[in-house]
Amino acid sequence: MGQKLIDLADVVRSKNAGPYELTIDIIFDNIEDYNLVKEKAVITREKIAKLYQVPLADVKDVIHFEPARAIKVTLKRPIPAGSPGERDVYGAQQHAPLLDLEL
Amino acid sequence: MQAEFKILAPTAILGYGFPIKSFEAGLTESPDIIAVDGGSTDPGPYYLGSGKSFTDREAVKRDLRLIIRGSQKLDIPVLVGTAGGSGANSHLNWTEEIVQELASEEGWNLKVALIGSQFDKEYLKRKLTAGEISPLAPAAEIKAADIDNSTNIVGQMGIEPIMEVLDTKPDVVLCGRAYDPTVFAAPAIKAGFKPGLAFHLGKILECASIAADPGSGSDCMLGTLKEDSFILKPLNQKRRCTVTSVAAHTLYEKADPYHLTGPGGEIDLTDTEFKAISDREVEVKGSKFIPAETYTIKLEGAELVGYRTISLAGVRDPIMISQLDDILDSIRAMVRDNFDDLNEDDYQLIFKKYGQDGVMGELEPNRDQPVNYELGLVIEAIAKTQELADTICSFTRSSLLHYGYKGRKATAGNLAFPYSPSDFRGGEVYSFSLHHLLEVDDPIKPFNAEIREFKGGN
Numbered sequence: 001m002g003q004k005l006i007d008l009a010d011v012v013r014s015k016n017a018g019p020y021e022l023t024i025d026i027i028f029d030n031i032e033d034y035n036l037v038k039e040k041a042v043i044t045r046e047k048i049a050k051l052y053q054v055p056l057a058d059v060k061d062v063i064h065f066e067p068a069r070a071i072k073v074t075l076k077r078p079i080p081a082g083s084p085g086e087r088d089v090y091g092a093q094q095h096a097p098l099l100d101l102e103l
Numbered sequence: 104m105q106a107e108f109k110i111l112a113p114t115a116i117l118g119y120g121f122p123i124k125s126f127e128a129g130l131t132e133s134p135d136i137i138a139v140d141g142g143s144t145d146p147g148p149y150y151l152g153s154g155k156s157f158t159d160r161e162a163v164k165r166d167l168r169l170i171i172r173g174s175q176k177l178d179i180p181v182l183v184g185t186a187g188g189s190g191a192n193s194h195l196n197w198t199e200e201i202v203q204e205l206a207s208e209e210g211w212n213l214k215v216a217l218i219g220s221q222f223d224k225e226y227l228k229r230k231l232t233a234g235e236i237s238p239l240a241p242a243a244e245i246k247a248a249d250i251d252n253s254t255n256i257v258g259q260m261g262i263e264p265i266m267e268v269l270d271t272k273p274d275v276v277l278c279g280r281a282y283d284p285t286v287f288a289a290p291a292i293k294a295g296f297k298p299g300l301a302f303h304l305g306k307i308l309e310c311a312s313i314a315a316d317p318g319s320g321s322d323c324m325l326g327t328l329k330e331d332s333f334i335l336k337p338l339n340q341k342r343r344c345t346v347t348s349v350a351a352h353t354l355y356e357k358a359d360p361y362h363l364t365g366p367g368g369e370i371d372l373t374d375t376e377f378k379a380i381s382d383r384e385v386e387v388k389g390s391k392f393i394p395a396e397t398y399t400i401k402l403e404g405a406e407l408v409g410y411r412t413i414s415l416a417g418v419r420d421p422i423m424i425s426q427l428d429d430i431l432d433s434i435r436a437m438v439r440d441n442f443d444d445l446n447e448d449d450y451q452l453i454f455k456k457y458g459q460d461g462v463m464g465e466l467e468p469n470r471d472q473p474v475n476y477e478l479g480l481v482i483e484a485i486a487k488t489q490e491l492a493d494t495i496c497s498f499t500r501s502s503l504l505h506y507g508y509k510g511r512k513a514t515a516g517n518l519a520f521p522y523s524p525s526d527f528r529g530g531e532v533y534s535f536s537l538h539h540l541l542e543v544d545d546p547i548k549p550f551n552a553e554i555r556e557f558k559g560g561n
Binding site for chain 1: 144145146147148149239241242346347350351353354355356357358359360361375376377408409451453455461462463464465466467468469485532533534535538
């Protein structure tokens with residue numbers, strides 16, 4: 001059975017980066033898991049665009065931040081935080097689909 | 104120059120509270136300043152737009168009473184960033200009034216510096232015409248009308264206006280909208296410490312103990328700035344700072360952890376090193392500040408877009424759930440038909456289906472999957488007047504309650520209302536209207552500073 005991100009990552013979270021963007025952090029508690037996910041390119045702009053069903057242009061470059069053993073990716077919100085029709089003002093519950101990403 | 108500069112950060116947002124024991128442990132460290140962030144755009148556009156605070160007045164007063172009392176004992180200044188939550192004049196005045204009340208209740212004589220950050224619309228329109236306002240992606244270009252339609256527009260101050268008022272030796276500095284790290288960094292930079300380290304420390308301290316493990320937005324953190332590094336120490340013995348907790352916090356709420364852009368330049372973390380120096384303290388080195396060629400101030404604005412009324416209901420019937428999207432389309436058509444004298448922009452009707460895609464909407468990968476045995480439904484009307492929002496919400500609710508969908512068995516009613524009354528007024532609805540950069544020649548002049556003396560004692 002394939003391993004999923006939920007099995008390896010210590011932290012998987014989403015949050016506003018300003019009112020117009022959502023930023024996703026995936027943090028590992030050891031360098032081996034971080035490197036494995038990085039080398040397998042589990043997180044790419046293309047995969048994020050597909051998972052969240054947004055245009056590729058709305059997903060920024062994936063950033064690897066080794067001091068925190070973290071992978072970060074930021075996407076444009078379909079609706080700015082708090083505008084009519086928006087659903088998650090703090091952007092704190094938009095991470096869940098990532099948990100099931102397979103390695 | 105002094106060898107060390109110590110900053111006590113009591114809580115992540117003024118009003119979020121802190122344990123007295125942690126705060127007192129901080130005072131025994133002989134800090135040079137106590138600094139705290141008072142706001143954020145995270146709670147959404149309502150607070151900037153309406154001029155109200157998202158924090159509770161009594162909770163803010165409790166925090167300020169303890170903070171100012173501690174600062175008076177040590178004879179050190181207190182700095183508050185983004186006072187009142189969003190930094191418009193009404194937010195700043197709200198905080199000032201609390202400090203004034205405390206001075207009289209506690210018998211304090213306080214010199215209070217106020218730094219306003221609300222921007223004049225005529226000034227901004229001139230700057231727009233001159234091409235000195237540009238959108239911060241992914242925000243869009245604005246027109247003069249967007250400035251006129253905004254109820255409040257604030258600009259994030261840098262360290263310069265704060266450094267300037269520190270010359271007057273205030274007891275308390277209340278800033279309007281301020282770039283979060285500035286109230287921590289400005290006094291340290293004025294004392295001669297390196298801006299890159301001071302800003303990076305400020306970026307962490309503005310969230311107090313969120314950077315600790317376990318993290319908390321309601322507990323105190325101590326930052327000690329040295330010539331070539333800074334040290335973080337949580338003031339509650341239950342918490343530790345680890346390389347991971349501190350480095351991970353650097354990512355928080357930012358799109359790019361290596362380059363944190365603010366007024367007048369960016370914090371460059373490309374060469375930053377994090378090192379554990381005890382089992383609960385972390386030392387950080389190598390963070391640099393790169394000044395920008397042009398000094399820019401981030402503008403934030405919010406505009407009124409209507410008034411909201413909502414109704415909450417549950418759906419348990421499997422036949423209804425299986426056709427819900429079609430049923431809601433039919434209800435929309437009924438509303439349009441019943442109010443055919445209204446224009447399309449007079450109201451918006453929004454359905455949120457919790458249990459299907461209530462949380463993520465169009466980002467939800469599972470929105471086309473069969474849903475569970477029950478759904479929560481929010482019927483929401485946003486209209487140009489509160490009365491019209493009431494009318495649209497009420498008509499939608501009653502139409503949906505009795506709508507005869509195909510194959511219906513439950514002919515007595517389609518919705519379970521948890522409350523009577525079933526409808527709730529949400530009041531004014533705002534949207535962010537400005538998220539732009541303003542070019543300035545002088546980083547101090549756009550911010551209006553005033554000194555007040557509050558005489559509570561004899």
